[in-house]
Amino acid sequence: MDSLLAAVIIGVSLGGQYALLALGFTLIFGILGVVNFAHGGLYVLGGYVAQAAVSKLAIPYPVAVLAAALATGAVGYAFERFVLERRIDDHLATLMLTLGLYLMLSTGILVTFGAESVQFAFPVTGAIRGNGYYIPLENLIVLATCLLAIGAVYLLLFRTDFGRASRALADHRAVATAQGMRPHQLFPLAFALASGLAGLTGALVTPILSLAPHVGDPVLATSFLVVILGGLGSIGGATVAAFLVGLIEAFSGVYLGGSKGALALFIIVLVMLVVRPSGLLGRETRGA
Amino acid sequence: MRFRKAKLFHLPLAILAATIIPAKAAECELKLGVVAVLSGPAAQWGIALRGSAELAAAEANAEGGLKVGADNCRISVVTVDSKYTAEGAAAAANNLVSQGIKIILGPIGSPELTGLKPIAVRNELLVVASSYAKNAIGPQWPLVFHGGPGPSGWADPIIKVAKQKFTIRSVVVVAPNDQGGTDIASVVVDAYSKNGIKAREEYYQRGTTNFAPLVTRILNAQPDAVDLASSPAGDAGIIVKQLRQAGFTGPIGRLGGPGTDEIARVAGGYDVLKNFYWYEPVLIDDKVRKIADDYRRLLNASPPENNLFFQWVAVARILTKAIARAGTIEDTKKIADALRALPVEDEALGKGLWIGQEFFGINQELSFPFGIGLILDGKVQALQRHDAATGK
Numbered sequence: 001m002d003s004l005l006a007a008v009i010i011g012v013s014l015g016g017q018y019a020l021l022a023l024g025f026t027l028i029f030g031i032l033g034v035v036n037f038a039h040g041g042l043y044v045l046g047g048y049v050a051q052a053a054v055s056k057l058a059i060p061y062p063v064a065v066l067a068a069a070l071a072t073g074a075v076g077y078a079f080e081r082f083v084l085e086r087r088i089d090d091h092l093a094t095l096m097l098t099l100g101l102y103l104m105l106s107t108g109i110l111v112t113f114g115a116e117s118v119q120f121a122f123p124v125t126g127a128i129r130g131n132g133y134y135i136p137l138e139n140l141i142v143l144a145t146c147l148l149a150i151g152a153v154y155l156l157l158f159r160t161d162f163g164r165a166s167r168a169l170a171d172h173r174a175v176a177t178a179q180g181m182r183p184h185q186l187f188p189l190a191f192a193l194a195s196g197l198a199g200l201t202g203a204l205v206t207p208i209l210s211l212a213p214h215v216g217d218p219v220l221a222t223s224f225l226v227v228i229l230g231g232l233g234s235i236g237g238a239t240v241a242a243f244l245v246g247l248i249e250a251f252s253g254v255y256l257g258g259s260k261g262a263l264a265l266f267i268i269v270l271v272m273l274v275v276r277p278s279g280l281l282g283r284e285t286r287g288a
Numbered sequence: 289m290r291f292r293k294a295k296l297f298h299l300p301l302a303i304l305a306a307t308i309i310p311a312k313a314a315e316c317e318l319k320l321g322v323v324a325v326l327s328g329p330a331a332q333w334g335i336a337l338r339g340s341a342e343l344a345a346a347e348a349n350a351e352g353g354l355k356v357g358a359d360n361c362r363i364s365v366v367t368v369d370s371k372y373t374a375e376g377a378a379a380a381a382n383n384l385v386s387q388g389i390k391i392i393l394g395p396i397g398s399p400e401l402t403g404l405k406p407i408a409v410r411n412e413l414l415v416v417a418s419s420y421a422k423n424a425i426g427p428q429w430p431l432v433f434h435g436g437p438g439p440s441g442w443a444d445p446i447i448k449v450a451k452q453k454f455t456i457r458s459v460v461v462v463a464p465n466d467q468g469g470t471d472i473a474s475v476v477v478d479a480y481s482k483n484g485i486k487a488r489e490e491y492y493q494r495g496t497t498n499f500a501p502l503v504t505r506i507l508n509a510q511p512d513a514v515d516l517a518s519s520p521a522g523d524a525g526i527i528v529k530q531l532r533q534a535g536f537t538g539p540i541g542r543l544g545g546p547g548t549d550e551i552a553r554v555a556g557g558y559d560v561l562k563n564f565y566w567y568e569p570v571l572i573d574d575k576v577r578k579i580a581d582d583y584r585r586l587l588n589a590s591p592p593e594n595n596l597f598f599q600w601v602a603v604a605r606i607l608t609k610a611i612a613r614a615g616t617i618e619d620t621k622k623i624a625d626a627l628r629a630l631p632v633e634d635e636a637l638g639k640g641l642w643i644g645q646e647f648f649g650i651n652q653e654l655s656f657p658f659g660i661g662l663i664l665d666g667k668v669q670a671l672q673r674h675d676a677a678t679g680k
Contacts, residue, residue, distance in 0.1 A: 003504060010500040017498075115331040117522045119553040127533055136533045209497050210522045210554040214328055218495040253501025254508075258492030259465040261501065 005133045007250045013139045015246030016146035017205050021219060022226035022238040023153055024197035030170045030233030031190045032088065037098040038079075039198050039223055040216025041105035046072045046199025047206035047215070048109055051120040061123045061207075065145075068203035069196040076195025081188040088187065102216070110213040122207040138208045145204055149197065150239060156193070157235065166190050170233065229269050231282020241280055245269075316359035318617045319366055320345060320604075321384035321392040321413075323377050323404060326369040330520070332594045333396045334369070337418075339583065339592040340600030341365045341393050344608050346586040354608055357615040363608070370395045374403025381407040390414060390620050391611070393435075393604060396596075398424070398468045405429055414620035414627075416607055418600075420518060420544070422471045425648045431624050434644060434653035435603040439472055439517075441643060441653070441677035442567050443479035443543045446660050449672065450565045451483060453662065454539040456513045458486040460506045462527060463517040463544070465491035472518040476543045480515070487515075496523070503530045513539045521547030525554020532560050539563040546595050548661055559666040568659035570598040571671050575636040602634035603654060628652065632676070643679035653679065 021043065028036045046068040053064035079101055087093035122138040157163035165186055168176035177183060206215065226245050230237030248268055252261035273279070322341045324334030345363035353360035366387060368380035377400035384392060385407065391414045395401055398421035408415045414431050417424065420438035450456060461477050463469030473489050480487035488509065492502055506514060514531060516524040519542070528540055528551060540561065542551070548566050552558050570576060576598050583591035591597060610627035611617060628651070632640035637656040644653030655678070659671035 003508060006504045007501065010498075010504065013500070014498055110331075115335075116550050117525060117554045121556050125556075129535075134534060210526050212522050215497065215522070218497050221495065250501050254504045257490060257505060258496065258502050262493035262496075 003254050007254045008247070009133060009135055010254070011247030011250035012243065013143050013246070014249055015243030016143040016150075017201060018222055018226050018246055019150055019239045019242035020146045020197055020201045020204075021223045022230065022242050023150060023235060024194035024201075025223040026227040026230065026233055026235060026238040027153075027194040027197075028191060029227065030235065031166050032080075032084075032094075032187055033091070034084065034088070034094045034098065035091075036194070037095065037220065038101035038105065039194075040218075040220035041102040042072045042076065042195045042198035042216075043202035043219045044109060044206075044211075044213060044216040045075065045105055046202030047120065047211045048113060048118075048202075049199065050203035051118055051206070051211055054120070065200065065203040069200040072199025072202075073192040073196030077188045077192035079195075080191035084191070085184065085187060088183075102220075106213050106216065113213065115213060117210045117212040120207045120211045136208070142204045142208060146201075149200060153193075153197070154235070162186070162189065225269060227279075229272060229279055231279025234279060234281045237279050237281030244280075316353070316356065316361040316617070318354060318356070318361040318363045318391075318611065319387065319389045320363055321381075321387075321389040322365055322367040323370045323380045323384070323392055323394040323400065324367055325372040325376075325395065325397060325400070326367070328372055330372045330397065332592070333596055334372075334394070336592040336594040336597035337394045337396060337600050338365070338367045339597050340604045341367070342587060343579070343583050343591075343601055344604035347582070347605075348608055350586060355612055356617055361617060370397075370400045370404075372397045372400060374399045376400065376403070378403040378407055380404070381411075381413070385411045385413070390618060391607070391623065392416070393600070393607065395419070398471055399466065401432075402467060405432060408432060412620050414623050416603055418596075418603075420472045420475075421467060422475065423648075425644060425650055425652050427650050430650070430652075431620055432652070433624075433627060434648075436569060436599050437643060437653050437655045437677050437679060439475045439479060439543050439567075440647040441655055441679045442658055442674070443476050444482065445674055445677065446541075446543060446565060446567055447479055447483045447485070449660050449662070450513070450539065450541055451485070453565070453664065454513065454563060456485055456539065458488075458509075458511045459513040459515050459541075460488055460490055460509055460511040461515045461517050462490045462492070462502070462506065463519055464494040464523070466494055469494075469518055472544055476515060476517050479543070485513075492523075497526075499523070499527045499530050500534075503527065503534050503536075506531070507534055507536060511538065513541060515541040515543055516551075517542070518544035521550035522554055525551040528555040528561060528564075532562070537562070539565065542566040545569070548663075557666075558663055558668055561663050562666055564661075564663040566661040568595070568661045568671055569656075570595050570637065571657070571659040571673050572598075579636055598636065599656065602637045602656060605634060606630060606632070606654065632656070640676040641678065643677065646679050655679065 025039050049071045050064040050068040053059040053067050124137050127134045127136045165181045226241045227238050230241030248265050252264040324337040326334045342365050345365050348354040348363050353362045368383050370377040370380045377395050381404045396418050398419040401417045401419040416433045416435050418435040425432050425434045461473045463473035477487040580591040614623040614626035616622050640656040642651045643655045645651040655676040662669040
């Protein structure tokens, strides 16, 4: 196999998944100023909702993916509206509350579904094979869906009143509120959108990898890495950083191996942050 | 009147006796410590370990307690979550020591045992653990025993069977890059090399979710077979799935432990595993199934799902036997002497051996008959029974 081509294909595929995850994470930080520790838990919840919908209710997979996004979005909305909103300006409290949500989600899933991985296969199998490369069809479909979802989020944020209002709140909450933006209405919607994205990613990605209660832990770590590299709160930065991290991970994994590759990824990110502390496209650190 | 006086005289004695006898019985309580991972991806192993101790305790208590010297000791089990980390196991051991516990069953993971051993040495604890670490036991830890052999015991016979079934001239052994992975992978590599198979290691960071880069790297080495060693079942399932997607058609082994059902679930079925071989610690037969029935009867609960439970029940039973034979619940050196002198035999698992001298330098490793699992062309074969590993 041509390793170079393989690494590019793997890197782009990873990048699409990371971008979708990081978008939700950075949206919540950018708009609400909250570091959402429950992001990995919502990813796992999305996976289990889709799996249960397919295996127990015999719902077609695409509908199950949509159901997972809506269900996690609803959880996110309710959590922000009834819990987080009360302490939204207390950064320590929001950290603890989102961490608490994560623990509740992961423990609830563990108790309900057990500790072992459950069977959840992507409905499409097979691969496009060429001279020196192969692309699994499931990866291609997931990448296309991720790119569509990313495009939809951009449209929502840059072409709708909700998006403009959310970005105004992210820029300066006091001024935006004085001009009529309503954080109490917009914050739960933004949290729901971000949670829905995490759930959507979980429903899309867990069938091609694995679904178990603990698979959200590395997702949280990767989301952190991507949004910090991209610039906390920067949507464009997160997208660029996600593909960059995906490519670095793929190239370092293929050419250096699993151990040195992981080390190389963190060294490269470290050097980038030393050179540009605000991240790739971050303008300034939010006053958290 | 004299009769009454005598009765009055005897009354305080009777009250005294009535208070002393239960007090003496209550004194003889054997607290068996269990250091087990009860959270995270390895929780099934810890649940199996805890269940085995609870069953051994319930069996002894159902017969009026464990006969230790002149006393019948009621056994209670105190379990602390070790979280599959060195610091978690160390904290768990310290917790048990603070409760006056001297005998510990577990832990299972290599990092856990590494963290626990200094506390065991400091407090003269008797530990029966089951890590696959290269230094799990040794002459410097005379009170630490091994509940079941690692790959140094059983890898060689399984590789011989795999060689008969498949053409294997080269293999890539894949494992996480921490002690729980490197110790096992290096022993497995040695076992392949001794069988004339060219072997190399590939490691990955624990927490990796997508193994496509690693799979590309493995395929570049063009091995005949891939061995997943101690990669957790969830990781192993993804690696198998991605190897097959990438076009790898050779046999895949897992000389690291049970979990084939979970690997098949993640990979997409036994068809995807195609040609697969693995170590199965216990062969399930009627005698072994009776253990599960006993658990339901005595504890009024479902037994743990993981098959390691059955192996651990045999370990817990032999440990309680040793305590009874030693005639003490305090003197761990005496209990260790009694344990070493006991023949390895279990009503369900059969006759075994004490091994470990050759690999660890100390003969404190329990070895029972085990199973060799095979999947040929996607069809699961009946487990092959193998006599207890000799470690030679």
